[in-house]
Amino acid sequence: MxxxxxxxxxxxxxxxxxxxxxxxxxxxxxxxxxxxxxxxxxxxxxxxxxxxxxxxxGESFTYYSGKNEHHFWERIGSYFLTSFYYVAAASILGSAIGIFVGIYFAVSKAGWAKSIADFVGALPDFVIVLILQFIIVLIAKETGVVLFEVATLSADDPAVVLPLLAMIIIPANYMVRNVAMQMKLTLTEDYISNAKAKGLGKIYIIFYHGLPNVLPYVKGDLHKLMGIVMGNLFIVEYLFNNKGVSILLFAHAFVGGEYQYDIVVNGLFSFLLLYGLGYALLRAFLYGVGKVFLR
Incomplete structure (x- = not known):
């Protein structure tokens, strides 16, 4: 078909x-x-x-916040841009970090680093968020210095760095393990041995022979990666109280004991759009990486 x-x-x-x-x-x-x-x-x-x-x-685009009526199209812009910022950052930065760290793990003997990555990969996303917040609170308690905001308490003082770290860590860790495994398998292929026999340098072989043949496997896992990013978005926005699409849903799905079906549908459609944009960015990023390291 x-x-x-x-x-x-x-x-x-x-x-x-x-x-x-x-x-x-x-x-x-x-x-x-x-x-x-x-x-x-x-x-x-x-x-x-x-x-x-x-x-x-137009009634499907109205909803209530307390006793106040709002229009979805007038309010969704700021919520959507906040979520898109984190989805884009998690997709691009997480993939970039994951690809290059994954290559390093594939060709090095950094066992301790791999153990840390495996440990972090076993932790649920909400635990990672809580650990990051705990570290900042502990540092503030011991030194009196607040490195980053641990939650968004007002629009004038939003938490930015910690949510960004939490969004990047999980997809990056997934990409690291995926790339490392595929790169190890690729470096055992006959054409790699042939390239070594020709006297080509190790770095050249890795990036211009190995990586182009790993990228198709990475592209095949993009939907899974985007699923991780979108699931992480729910947790991060809720725990950090960031004013994204997740908070729009959590705060307005039930108002006064009444379920607002319209805002939930519109919010979920917004998530679909975020997913599509994030996926498109990832495809474009991997296309660019492939062009850079094309032989």
């Missing part, structure tokens, strides 16, 4: 899946009496119907 035809099926399917996922808090609820789980598909599809109808009137 042509790729264009596949996309005409996949994209509407993803959009429908988002709409169905967003209606779960409406569909699933505990019944009275025994408190058993009940399904109210009628209410869920009514929410979807109201959303589709509201697209024409």
């Amino acid at each position: 042509p790729k264009a035809a596949q996309m005409t099926i996949i994209i509407p399917g993803i959009l429908l899946l988002v709409c169905l996922f967003a209606m779960m808090p409406v569909v699933l609820h505990f019944g009275p009496g025994d408190g058993g789980l009940q399904f109210s598909w009628g209410q869920g599809f009514q929410s979807l119907k109201d959303y589709i109808t509201g697209l024409g009137t």
Whole structure:
């Protein structure tokens, strides 16, 4: 099937899946009496119907924050740009660090560094965030110097560096292990032995013979890498209280005990756009790396 035809099926399917996922808090609820789980598909599809109808009137793009009504298009810009900043940084910097550190691990005997990377890779993302915050608090307590903000308490004093570190560490660590494994396998190939026999330098062989043959494997894992980045975004924005799309969802999904289906759908669509932009940036970055080290 042509790729264009596949996309005409996949994209509407993803959009429908988002709409169905967003209606779960409406569909699933505990019944009275025994408190058993009940399904109210009628209410869920009514929410979807109201959303589709509201697209024409604009009602699907309004939501409440407390008793105040806001328009989604007027507010999403700042939230989206904050999230995009972290997604872009995590994608590009995490991949760049991961590729070059992964190459170093593949050709060196830095066992202690590999052990640290394996340990960090085994930690959940929220634990990494808490460790970073704890280190800054400990340094501030011992020295009186606050190196970085540990959370965003106001728009005038946002936490920037620690969220950025937390966003970069996990995708970079994943990329390090992936590149190191593929580079080790690549350096055992016959064409590498042939290049060595010709007297080519080690650095040249690694970057102009090995790396171009590792990059296709990296490109094949981009969706998994973007999944890690987007999952990390939820945790980082929530724990650091950064005003991104995650906070928009967390703060306004339920207001006054009422579930706001419209803002959840719009927020999830924003995440899809973030995912697409991050994926495009990664593809462009790897394309550029491939061109630089093309023989």
